[in-house]
Amino acid sequence: MPMEKAILLTIITERVMEPTLKELVERMGAQGYTIEDVASGWGKHGNRTGELESDQSFKMLLIVSTPVARRILQEIERSLQPEYAITAFQHEVEVMTRVPASPGS
Amino acid sequence: MPMEKAILLTIITERVMEPTLKELVERMGAQGYTIEDVASGWGKHGNRTGELESDQSFKMLLIVSTPVARRILQEIERSLQPEYAITAFQHEVEVMTRVPASPGS
Amino acid sequence: MPMEKAILLTIITERVMEPTLKELVERMGAQGYTIEDVASGWGKHGNRTGELESDQSFKMLLIVSTPVARRILQEIERSLQPEYAITAFQHEVEVMTRVPASPGS
Amino acid sequence: MVDHTLLDAIGHNLTAPMPLFFALGILATLLRSELKVPDALYIGLTLYLLAAIGLHGGAEIREVGITAIWMPIVACFLLGSMIPIASYFILRYMGKFSIHDSAAIAGHYGSVSAVTFAVATQFLSSLQVKPEGYLSAFLAILEPTGVVVGILLARIALQVETQQHGESDGSVKNRAGWIRPVLHEALTGTGSIILLGALVIGYISGQDGIAVTKPFFGDLFKGVLCLFMLEMGLVAGRRLAEVRAVGAFLIAFAICMPIIDGTIGVLVGGFVGLSVGGATMLGVMAASASYIAAPAAMRISIPEANPSFYLTASLGITFPFNIAMGIPLYFWLAKLVFGS
Amino acid sequence: MVDHTLLDAIGHNLTAPMPLFFALGILATLLRSELKVPDALYIGLTLYLLAAIGLHGGAEIREVGITAIWMPIVACFLLGSMIPIASYFILRYMGKFSIHDSAAIAGHYGSVSAVTFAVATQFLSSLQVKPEGYLSAFLAILEPTGVVVGILLARIALQVETQQHGESDGSVKNRAGWIRPVLHEALTGTGSIILLGALVIGYISGQDGIAVTKPFFGDLFKGVLCLFMLEMGLVAGRRLAEVRAVGAFLIAFAICMPIIDGTIGVLVGGFVGLSVGGATMLGVMAASASYIAAPAAMRISIPEANPSFYLTASLGITFPFNIAMGIPLYFWLAKLVFGS
Amino acid sequence: MVDHTLLDAIGHNLTAPMPLFFALGILATLLRSELKVPDALYIGLTLYLLAAIGLHGGAEIREVGITAIWMPIVACFLLGSMIPIASYFILRYMGKFSIHDSAAIAGHYGSVSAVTFAVATQFLSSLQVKPEGYLSAFLAILEPTGVVVGILLARIALQVETQQHGESDGSVKNRAGWIRPVLHEALTGTGSIILLGALVIGYISGQDGIAVTKPFFGDLFKGVLCLFMLEMGLVAGRRLAEVRAVGAFLIAFAICMPIIDGTIGVLVGGFVGLSVGGATMLGVMAASASYIAAPAAMRISIPEANPSFYLTASLGITFPFNIAMGIPLYFWLAKLVFGS
Numbered sequence A, B, C: 001m002p003m004e005k006a007i008l009l010t011i012i013t014e015r016v017m018e019p020t021l022k023e024l025v026e027r028m029g030a031q032g033y034t035i036e037d038v039a040s041g042w043g044k045h046g047n048r049t050g051e052l053e054s055d056q057s058f059k060m061l062l063i064v065s066t067p068v069a070r071r072i073l074q075e076i077e078r079s080l081q082p083e084y085a086i087t088a089f090q091h092e093v094e095v096m097t098r099v100p101a102s103p104g105s
Numbered sequence D, E, F: 001m002v003d004h005t006l007l008d009a010i011g012h013n014l015t016a017p018m019p020l021f022f023a024l025g026i027l028a029t030l031l032r033s034e035l036k037v038p039d040a041l042y043i044g045l046t047l048y049l050l051a052a053i054g055l056h057g058g059a060e061i062r063e064v065g066i067t068a069i070w071m072p073i074v075a076c077f078l079l080g081s082m083i084p085i086a087s088y089f090i091l092r093y094m095g096k097f098s099i100h101d102s103a104a105i106a107g108h109y110g111s112v113s114a115v116t117f118a119v120a121t122q123f124l125s126s127l128q129v130k131p132e133g134y135l136s137a138f139l140a141i142l143e144p145t146g147v148v149v150g151i152l153l154a155r156i157a158l159q160v161e162t163q164q165h166g167e168s169d170g171s172v173k174n175r176a177g178w179i180r181p182v183l184h185e186a187l188t189g190t191g192s193i194i195l196l197g198a199l200v201i202g203y204i205s206g207q208d209g210i211a212v213t214k215p216f217f218g219d220l221f222k223g224v225l226c227l228f229m230l231e232m233g234l235v236a237g238r239r240l241a242e243v244r245a246v247g248a249f250l251i252a253f254a255i256c257m258p259i260i261d262g263t264i265g266v267l268v269g270g271f272v273g274l275s276v277g278g279a280t281m282l283g284v285m286a287a288s289a290s291y292i293a294a295p296a297a298m299r300i301s302i303p304e305a306n307p308s309f310y311l312t313a314s315l316g317i318t319f320p321f322n323i324a325m326g327i328p329l330y331f332w333l334a335k336l337v338f339g340s
């Protein structure tokens, strides 16, 4: 089972930022992401109960290389207003690599 | 990009424990959490299919310091009946730290 | 607080594979799992927007030993067609171990 | 009242769409169909049913006046308290269940199933039998009562046994402060708060006020109930797999107890002056077991009890029994004893 | 028109099921009930209400012809632009709020609440008062107008202040290109697109065409609104906890501003020739504050504004005020001034 | 039957609310609106539509008796088997698609779209044309038939080719045991089980039995269909972006195949004795392509096939084509050939 080392970057932020964040990570070189709904959250910006759209959060998972992770975080820091509720953390994971399906099959 | 080391503590348990667990982690010193719905689960307490409220689970993510993580786990062990379905695990992560918005802005 | 080292294996794949994957991990020796809904995803197989059943994804979390993790990944590689959208990664975690409830209590 | 024999009544019941949708749900589970009713839809249907029942009941109470119904209300309270106590002793001393298990199961049977109530209403209306409209108020009374009595039973029984054994069990003391959360959970749980709230709204607005909501809460009721029964079948079907695991005693209990409770409910209903339809409904409420409010409350308050016991008994056995046979049985009984 | 005094009108309003379901939602929150309306249901109910309002309005416009309604439409545009501008100055110079906060709150009051509109329709219909059917078209106009004006205000005010201080603020420049996304968000947000779309569909299909949808979009409307108000009560109830934190000025603003706006709306409505019911409805639209479209749009466009201010004011204070008192008040006013 | 020319029929169709809501959904996608119908709502609407169609069809079969409809049923089976076979050869040998892609697409066109069926019913009823009520039973037959034939085609074709090439392909052998899961998936998938189940319930309960559910499953149908079409527009709209990528052949196929299939369906319907309305409906069923049951089944059974092909063809092209033009076309044809 060939495994590759990579960074799993997790970003939790406001629902209204979803289009912006998708565009941002793609621009910074991500090759894929997974988005999950957050039921509710609590942090420096208070309770986000998830009832109104402006109160909802989502979570984005990104398997990326170390440089891409750094670029994404830097771009978040640079381009997003500090008032947005945003939490991001990363750690190393081993990723399964599959032999891709032969084209035309 | 300044990053800080912290513990990511994940707790998966029964929906009916949500108020109890929220109160517990706050009491033990957590500064934030994220709650996600669990679709279904399987473990020592059997299948939790998520249909009835008593059958549903949720997941709580907590970025905490090592001592807070320990205190939360100890308090779970001490105060929650062993009959509750509960799974908890932790590992180290690097957390993005943002310069907070200047007050009044 | 006694903690045990284990592997947290995360698998993200197509909704239609849910019965197959559940059966597979059980057969390979998993003792439990947690399933979460994925809102949407993007990867080598394109956008999975989650609208039609054939377009939805889910995420399975497994706390397993290193050999079980390897067997699961090998069996995925062996038995699932490479055309299925599937992402899997793993890393080490510390798991809380509870004294089980005494029987009959 | 077109039916005459018990078999007629059962047959009439089993060809109505609601029990058939329930059967479809069970069948789908047995066939391992992927069919699933989303959680949000299930909660939405539950809210709808409870609000509809409450509104209608509240407006009816206003018509007849509260003073006219004190007798049935007292009877209802007594039923709601006696059934779990009797169930507890049967389970504890005949069934040899643990204190926790006995109390938790007992609480389920003391409480009541709003869906069984709704199906019974439709059964009677298809036979042109009209029960007293205010009876749905009793649902709102019985639901929390059974649950609270069940939890109190567990507390008292543990206290008594601890004294007998001369032990001082820390965990019981620790939980002395749990009576407030128990009452809170029982009275503000989704079921109770909607049922009680809609009852009060129906009372305040009156028949004229709620008339504007009739196309939604009235006319659609039976159709919505069909979808709900489908979902109930899916949930109950999954419980069927565990029936064998709960043992012969609990299976027998889950069939006999509703018959006994239902009979008592019918008799009490008749004696306090309810019509044949009303006595049937009181029988149905007595016979039915909760599966919405009670399981969550029991899980919080009596975690030592095995959920498989109470869920399988109330949802896997008693609920289908009442839907298929119990309802026509209680009706037949009511007609036999009190029918003119 | 059975009511005569303001108190009569308020009393009549408060015993109707919709306000009572709203109160039940608030009560459930105060009691810390677990009661929750699932997100999917909430969105579903929103879609339903907006589509129903739009369809009906579109078909009505077709009946009367677009030419017959240009006066009220112009009035409507003016209202939608003036209210946020007035609100901005009041908040900025009397309330000492920041530019961002002032503009964001102002945008909420310039926009409109479709649910308040729907409740007002039911209130009038329960009094046999029929407003012009095409008025719901104005909802579709006012909703985005207020939001866009609010965001423009923030931009212009920042520009002006920057010039005064002689600074060159990079972040403002950066966001010059944001006007397009703002317009896009305002016009293609869920609320606007459904409302506008259904309006056009109603117009194309006409009364005959939409007749087949009447059992769904027409007859059920009032009942569905009850469920929606329950959910609104839950959401608004959670905001009540923050009311004290927003300060006395904002509380006063959230009560006085709707009264002022409502009065202006009623007067304008009467003068452009609307009936008493129509003037009431224009008052209600002017007085109501958005809580669906505006908060999300403001969060995107004016992140510096504190959401607690605008959500608490519009959802925690103004919405309940209008539901309980505002609607009968604007009606009473309209009757006083324009009633025959 | 008020319409006379094909253009009249198309015009009449395009001003009805259902196609217009579909257009609104597509427009919202093109405008990149955030509008989204929650998953739970979508599933709920699907369950509702299928249950309503099934109940009605079942009760109608009981009215006319099963013996009276064996001819159309046999015709229906033949259609359901021939269409995917013909489609397969066209795609494989004219379109040069791979075995897997050809079989998977073919299965979609052999199966049927319940929503297209529903919209066609409304179209006819708005013209006062009444098709045979029992025709919805055919939906339940055609849906799984097409899917199963498509998957069988892939198996057989692979076997044949493997023999021709003298290879022994392990992966094909591995999947010999897949025929059971395929049949299982096709027959117990959400669509089939609800449709078949509701059909049986309608049959057992009869018109009298299901009468109580009419306000829900009958009266609301057209309105609910509007919301469903909005969601369909959102989903189909997202497919439009991929239309160019699938190539000219598949685009032509996705427009011509429904016309051919629809014509055959209409002719077969007329010859087995269906009314003009009934022949139209059989044409619609033949012409429509599945997008609920088939994609999931194909993904499981023929993972090698590219989902973009079958989803874009059936959902992005054929579905809109049938909604806008196909339905009035098949009706016009039926009237032309079999109309009195």
Ligand SMILES: Nc1ncnc2c1ncn2[C@@H]1O[C@H](COP(=O)(O)O)[C@@H](O)[C@H]1O
Pocket: A012, A013, A038, A040, A041, A042, A043, A044, A045, A046, A047, A048, A057, A084, A085, A086, A087, B031, B032, B033, B034, B035, B061, B062, B063, B064
């Ligand atoms: N310490 C934490 N642990 C886990 N999640 C957090 C934590 N702090 C914040 N979050 C999540 O991130 C969102 C935004 O955080 P904040 O900006 O601190 O309000 C919150 O709503 C939570 O969902």
Ligand SMILES: Nc1ncnc2c1ncn2[C@@H]1O[C@H](COP(=O)(O)O)[C@@H](O)[C@H]1O
Pocket: B012, B013, B038, B040, B041, B042, B043, B044, B045, B046, B047, B048, B057, B084, B085, B086, B087, C031, C032, C033, C034, C035, C061, C062, C063, C064
């Ligand atoms: N080995 C495991 N891996 C992942 N999740 C687990 C595992 N064991 C248990 N869980 C989750 O934790 C819940 C409670 O676990 P348990 O107490 O073992 O029944 C289960 O319902 C699962 O959602």
Ligand SMILES: Nc1ncnc2c1ncn2[C@@H]1O[C@H](COP(=O)(O)O)[C@@H](O)[C@H]1O
Pocket: A031, A032, A033, A034, A035, A061, A062, A063, A064, C012, C013, C038, C040, C041, C042, C043, C044, C045, C046, C047, C048, C057, C084, C085, C086, C087
């Ligand atoms: N780099 C990535 N980071 C996070 N999730 C991913 C990544 N690549 C793929 N995924 C997820 O895995 C699913 C299947 O991936 P793929 O097979 O690459 O299309 C996608 O729909 C995403 O949900």
Ligand code: NA
Pocket: D083, D108, D109, D110, D111, D112, D113, D261, D285, D286, D287, D288, D289, D290
């Ligand atoms: Na009972």
Ligand code: NA
Pocket: E083, E108, E109, E110, E111, E112, E113, E261, E285, E286, E287, E288, E289, E290
């Ligand atoms: Na306003």
Ligand code: NA
Pocket: F083, F108, F109, F110, F111, F112, F113, F261, F285, F286, F287, F288, F289, F290
């Ligand atoms: Na077809």
